[in-house]
Amino acid sequence: MRCFTRRAGNARLTWVKPEHLPLLKSVSAPAVHPDGTRAVVSVTRPDFDADAYVGQLWSVPQDPEKRPRLITRGFRDTAPAFSPDGRVLAFLRAAAGGKPQLHVVEAAGGEPLALTDRALGVSSFAWSPDSQRIVFGSREPEAGRYGTLDGVSSGGEDARLITEYKYRMNGVGYTRDKPQQVFILEVPDLGAEPAVQPAGRALRDRDKPAAGAGAKVAGLPDARQLTTAATDHTGESFSSDGTSVYFVAALHEASDQDLVSGIYRVPADGGEPVCVQATNAGLQTVQDVRESSDGQWLFFTAQDLGGSGQDFVAKNTVLHVMPAAGGEAQALSDAEHMDIAAPGGLIELRGSDGTLVLNNAQGTVELLELTATGDHALLVHGDRVVTGAAEAAGSVYVSVTDSATAGDVCVLEGGQLRLLTDFSSALRTEAGIIEPQELTFPSADGYPVHGWVLMPPGKGPHPVLLNIHGGPFAQYTVGLFDEAQVYAEAGYAVVMCNPRGSAGYGQAHGRSIKERMGTVDMQDVLAFLDGALEKFSSLDQDAVGIMGGSYGGYLTAWTISQVHRFKAAIVERGFLDPVSFTGSSDIGWFFGGEYNGRSADVVAAQSPMATIAAVRTPTLVIHSEDDLRCPVEQGQRYFTMLKQQGVESAFLVFPGEDHELSRSGTPHHRRQRFEHILAWWARFLPTAGNPAPAG
Numbered sequence: 001m002r003c004f005t006r007r008a009g010n011a012r013l014t015w016v017k018p019e020h021l022p023l024l025k026s027v028s029a030p031a032v033h034p035d036g037t038r039a040v041v042s043v044t045r046p047d048f049d050a051d052a053y054v055g056q057l058w059s060v061p062q063d064p065e066k067r068p069r070l071i072t073r074g075f076r077d078t079a080p081a082f083s084p085d086g087r088v089l090a091f092l093r094a095a096a097g098g099k100p101q102l103h104v105v106e107a108a109g110g111e112p113l114a115l116t117d118r119a120l121g122v123s124s125f126a127w128s129p130d131s132q133r134i135v136f137g138s139r140e141p142e143a144g145r146y147g148t149l150d151g152v153s154s155g156g157e158d159a160r161l162i163t164e165y166k167y168r169m170n171g172v173g174y175t176r177d178k179p180q181q182v183f184i185l186e187v188p189d190l191g192a193e194p195a196v197q198p199a200g201r202a203l204r205d206r207d208k209p210a211a212g213a214g215a216k217v218a219g220l221p222d223a224r225q226l227t228t229a230a231t232d233h234t235g236e237s238f239s240s241d242g243t244s245v246y247f248v249a250a251l252h253e254a255s256d257q258d259l260v261s262g263i264y265r266v267p268a269d270g271g272e273p274v275c276v277q278a279t280n281a282g283l284q285t286v287q288d289v290r291e292s293s294d295g296q297w298l299f300f301t302a303q304d305l306g307g308s309g310q311d312f313v314a315k316n317t318v319l320h321v322m323p324a325a326g327g328e329a330q331a332l333s334d335a336e337h338m339d340i341a342a343p344g345g346l347i348e349l350r351g352s353d354g355t356l357v358l359n360n361a362q363g364t365v366e367l368l369e370l371t372a373t374g375d376h377a378l379l380v381h382g383d384r385v386v387t388g389a390a391e392a393a394g395s396v397y398v399s400v401t402d403s404a405t406a407g408d409v410c411v412l413e414g415g416q417l418r419l420l421t422d423f424s425s426a427l428r429t430e431a432g433i434i435e436p437q438e439l440t441f442p443s444a445d446g447y448p449v450h451g452w453v454l455m456p457p458g459k460g461p462h463p464v465l466l467n468i469h470g471g472p473f474a475q476y477t478v479g480l481f482d483e484a485q486v487y488a489e490a491g492y493a494v495v496m497c498n499p500r501g502s503a504g505y506g507q508a509h510g511r512s513i514k515e516r517m518g519t520v521d522m523q524d525v526l527a528f529l530d531g532a533l534e535k536f537s538s539l540d541q542d543a544v545g546i547m548g549g550s551y552g553g554y555l556t557a558w559t560i561s562q563v564h565r566f567k568a569a570i571v572e573r574g575f576l577d578p579v580s581f582t583g584s585s586d587i588g589w590f591f592g593g594e595y596n597g598r599s600a601d602v603v604a605a606q607s608p609m610a611t612i613a614a615v616r617t618p619t620l621v622i623h624s625e626d627d628l629r630c631p632v633e634q635g636q637r638y639f640t641m642l643k644q645q646g647v648e649s650a651f652l653v654f655p656g657e658d659h660e661l662s663r664s665g666t667p668h669h670r671r672q673r674f675e676h677i678l679a680w681w682a683r684f685l686p687t688a689g690n691p692a693p694a695g
Contacts, residue, residue, distance in 0.1 A: 015457070015489035016431045016482065018674035021046045021667055023427040024482055027399045027407030028078060029344055029388020030060070033107065034086040036393030037062055040071070041409055042078040042091070043423055046667035050096060052076070053664070057091060060409045060420050062395060068409075068421050072105070072112065079124070082107060083131035088190065090115075090134060092122060102136055106190050113194075115185060117220055119148055120178060126237045133268070135184045135236045135245050140225070142177040164256045165589040166231075170629040170659045180232040182247050183223040184268060195219025226266050227273065231255065233264075235288050239324070240295035243268055248286045251275070258309030259590065263289045263300055278322050278329030283309040287317060287341070291324055294352040297372040298324045299332075301340050301347060301357075310590050314473045314501070314510025317341035319357055321372045332370045333359070337506050340368075343387065344399075350391045358386050360504040363438075363450060363477050367398060379412060383438075385479035401479035404433055424480070433480065434488045441531025443520070449528045450505070451476065451497025453536070454488040456689075460538030462493040463685040466529050466566075468548030468555045472501040472521065472595075473510050483662070483674075490678055491687025493539050495532045499524030501551075515597040517606045518558040525555065526563070545685050547677075549573050549622075549662060550630060557608035557638065560617040568684035570677060572622040573659055576634040577609035584631040612641050618648040620680045622673070624657035624665070652676050 022045050030039035039062075044055030057072040057080050076094040083090065089107050092100035093114070099121025105112040116122050118138045125136035141148050145157050160167075160174065167176050226245060227233045235248040245268050250261040260283050264273040276298065284302040291298050300322075303315040316339040322329035332355075333340050342365040345358030353372040356379075358365050367380035367389050380386055384402040391397070396412040397420075405424040410417040427433065436452035443449050456462055465487050469476050475498050484494040498504065499521045500512035513521050533541045546566045548556040553574025560569050575581060578592040585591065596603045604610040619642055623635030632653065639651040654673070657665045662673065678690050686692035 015434060016427070016485035017489055018486060018671045018678075020427065020431045021482070021671055022048060023424075023431060024406045024480075025423045025427075026055075027387070027409060027421075027423060028080070029346075029399055030390050030397040030409055031080040031082050031089070032390045032392040032395065032397050033082050034084060034392050036391075036395035039390070039397040039409060040080040040082070040089060041399060042080060043407070044076065044078065046670065048667050048671070050075075051666050051668045052096065053667075057089075058421075060397070062397075062411050062420070064418075071109065074112070076100075077103075081125070081127060083127050083187075084129055085131040087131065088187065090125065090127065090187075092125075094121070102134065104187060104190065110190070113188070113190060113219075115187070115221060116223065120146060123180065124234070124236065128238045128268070129240060129242045131187070133184055133186055133238075133242070135182055135226070135238065135268075136223075137180050137182055137234060137236055139172075139178040140181045145177055166256055168586045168628050170586050170627065173628070175232065176230055179230050180234060181225055182227045182233045182236045182245060182266075183225050184245065185221045185223040188219075188221055224270065226268075226270060235286075237290055238268070239265070239291050240293055246276075246289050246291065246298075247273075248289060249273075254309075258283065259285050259305055259312055260309045261285050263298070276324075276326045278320065278326070280328045281320075283307070285312070288347050290347045290349055290355070292353050292372060293349055295324055297321050297353055298326075299347050299349075299355050299372070300329075303341075304335070310594055312590075313514045313594050314503070314507055316503075316507050316510075319347070319355065319370055330374070332372075332374065332376075333357070333368075335507070338368075339503055341503075342385075345388075348390050350396075356389045356391060356396070358389070360475060362504050363452075363475055363498060364504075365477065379415075380417060383478045385477045403435055403478055403480060404428065406480050406482075434485060436478070436484070438478070439528075439532065439535070441528050441535075443524045443527040445520075445523070447500065447520070447524065449497050449499060449524045449531075451495070451528050452478075452484075453496075453532050454484050454494040455536070455538070456488045456491050456493060456687075458491070458688075460493075461540035461543070462491060462538055463543040463545070463567075463681075463687060464529070464533070464539050464541075465492045465494050465681070465685075466525060466544065466546045467494055467496040468525055468546070468552035469496070469498070469502070470548070470550030470552050471503065472513060472517075472551040472555075473503045474551075475502050475504040486674055486678075487681075489689065490681070491689035492545075492681065492685070493532075493536070495529050497525060497528040499528070514595060515602060515606075517595060518555065518562075521555060522559050522562065526559070543567060543685050545569065545681060546617075547572070550659065551575060553630070554608060557615075557619075558606075558611070560619065561608060561611035561614045564616050566617050568618045568620070568680065570620045570622065570680060571635070571638065573624065573627055573630045573661070574608070574621075574634055574638065575630050576607075576638045578603050578607055579609075580633060580637070581630070584633055586628040609638065609641070612638065613645060615642060615645075615647055618684060620650050620652060620676070622652045622654075622676075624654045624659065624661045626656060626658045627661075629659035650680070 028042040074093045080091045094100040102116040103112040120139040263276045266273040283305045286302045289300040319332045320329045339360040342358035348356040365385040369377040388399040547570035549572035582588045621639040642649040
């Protein structure tokens with residue numbers, strides 16, 4: 001199934017550089033109008049002038065005679081969704097420096113109307129079947145915190161008494177004092193006269209807002225809170241008859257001791273949540289839930305957590321179905337070989353009993369249709385990454401990336417994808433894109449290792465950068481990867497693969513490194529590197545660097561303590577010391593125990609910090625100050641010990657950033673990160689495009 005992707009040529013002399021970040025336009029999952037004639041997507045990009053991500057909504061018609069067009073002009077407009085009757089388009093709008101708020105606009109066009117003014121913004125929402133109401137998720141701040149009390153800064157807030165494991169989350173911070181709750185509101189008549197902001201006596205006499213609600217804005221509908229427990233409630237959606245709202249939460253008594261979450265249903269007009277249980281399910285963590293349009297079935301995605309409720313390691317996400325009232329659940333996807341957990345892969349309904357889901361598959365992401373009766377259809381596969389899909393009136397729209405686009409929209413016709421947009425045209429014409437070469441090489445024990453090599457322009461010999469992905473249960477894909485493009489442009493051959501431990505190749509592949517990190521995974525990445533060096537004579541075997549982030553930072557640090565063939569290394573946001581990670585990381589209370597085991601000797605045998613004395617490789621350590629996933633102390637201590645033993649090293653620290661710096665950090669910091677990385681490689685692996693510093 002082809003998407004008629006324009007392949008990048010090699011005629012240009014300029015390729016992707018750090019300054020080209022604003023050309024990387026990301027495309028959301030499509031919102032399809034009920035008549036199927038068009039879809040709306042948000043298109044966002046980094047902006048250096050705003051030092052933020054900006055974006056608007058685009059209407060994408062199916063008719064090839066019509067062109068996509070911009071339909072909003074907000075600072076950052078995202079998450080579009082048509083009402084079921086097709087009359088209204090809802091979306092999230094964030095002003096510069098502000099939080100996303102729920103807005104609606106007539107589907108035919110007009111001026112958007114704000115529906116919320118939440119202190120901490122709105123994270124997600126869903127329409128009711130009658131198009132009259134919207135449920136949404138929003139963090140509800142504790143009174144006196146997070147700017148809800150004038151004159152009290154974050155440093156002046158009351159102390160927090162922590163009694164549970166689960167109290168922080170990377171990118172969010174503290175969670176118990178601002179849990180995600182579910183709210184419901186009535187959508188006002190968009191044809192009515194606009195409300196007028198009160199002034200004078202009216203302003204003086206206005207009721208004071210409730211804590212966390214912010215200043216009350218005239219015309220905003222009242223939002224009723226449906227959930228109250230001091231934990232996050234996510235994945236909100238209506239039942240098919242509109243009388244109930246589903247959500248996912250951990251409301252069971254031992255919720256602080258495990259990773260289990262369940263499906264709950266609450267009356268749309270308020271009441272106590274009721275757990276909707278699968279009678280034959282073990283301990284699971286549920287990600288998403290949707291009731292079929294005929295009200296008969298409940299679809300949900302979940303991971304099996306074993307008998308402990310904590311065994312999450314390399315567990316594929318499975319699509320299940322059960323009667324809407326609860327009962328016996330049936331797995332619709334293969335738990336061993338299919339992983340319905342691709343980024344953006346929420347359950348989308350199709351017809352009365354069907355779903356569209358995304359599947360991680362050997363460096364790609366496929367689109368599948370699975371039905372309650374067990375039917376299975378592979379709709380989109382091949383050398384691309386599906387990032388979202390939706391259907392209406394028989395038309396299936398698909399958002400994709402591949403090696404030549406950061407994001408585009410297609411429509412599925414006769415089993416083939418027809419391209420409707422070209423949002424990456426400027427990236428190709430102004431920068432140019434280098435095509436990766438897909439390869440498989442045997443590991444030392446014969447196990448096949450799948451990956452890619454990006455060759456820079458010119459004859460070589462080219463220095464080589466071995467890149468290692470994070471996770472570890474994640475995967476490099478065929479989608480456009482800005483980092484590989486930047487390094488290849490600078491004259492480096494980029495080698496990257498999915499070793500054992502990665503996602504997309506089955507659970508056995510992923511669980512190969514449970515309690516044995518740094519064994520077959522290191523063996524695999526080195527075998528893939530050696531295979532590439534042997535295959536391509538243009539690669540310089542004596543000029544090789546190694547780099548990676550998160551788990552990739554772990555495996556980089558571990559490898560340079562075992563192998564001394566690399567000219568230099570970059571260890572970024574690494575999981576470097578399992579011992580201190582346990583008490584400092586947001587996931588530390590369970591992550592290391594499940595991946596490394598709980599025996600001190602076994603943990604030490606997998607710890608880069610325990611073997612750091614053997615490191616001789618010059619190393620740049622990169623970390624972010626607000627990283628709660630791999631806290632900054634991991635990088636600080638690793639850098640300090642390298643310095644103490646005389647290893648040439650440097651520590652690059654980014655203020656105000658968290659674990660997601662390389663993917664969603666501020667544009668200025670993302671560019672600066674690239675500049676420092678290239679400067680490090682220029683010192684130890686200079687190229688014509690990235691020369692050694694003078695003097």
